[in-house]
Amino acid sequence: MPSTGRTKGKCLRCGHYGELKARSLHESCYAAARHAGELDRYPLTRPGVDLAEADRLEQEGLATDAIARRQGVSPGAIRTARHRRKHTA
Ligand SMILES: [Zn+2]
Numbered sequence: 350m351p352s353t354g355r356t357k358g359k360c361l362r363c364g365h366y367g368e369l370k371a372r373s374l375h376e377s378c379y380a381a382a383r384h385a386g387e388l389d390r391y392p393l394t395r396p397g398v399d400l401a402e403a404d405r406l407e408q409e410g411l412a413t414d415a416i417a418r419r420q421g422v423s424p425g426a427i428r429t430a431r432h433r434r435k436h437t438a
Contacts, residue, residue, distance in 0.1 A: 361391050398422050398430040 357370045358369050362378035369374040372391035381386050399420060417424040 398427050400427075400434060401431055403427055403430075 356369050358373060358415050359368065360375045360378050361373045362382055363375065365375070367375055370379045372379065372382075372388065372393055374382060374391055379388075380401065382391060403416050403420065406419065407413075411419075413427055415422045417427050420427070
């Protein structure tokens, strides 16, 4: 997937244009946001867990590990996303 490389754009934290690390933030802004516990304020831009798809695959009998491999994420990422959904729904 070509979208996994570094992208350029406007940083959501400081508003300056530059190379973004993740969540539309500069590397330094990402680190600052993480340090401040504010990462959840910024949207995930990395290829992530598609929970609807994960649920569908699970109904087909796939294990979490297999679903994770299909989505190019770690099994832990799927568990985290499910956990987060339960607490934010
Ligand atoms: Zn920034």
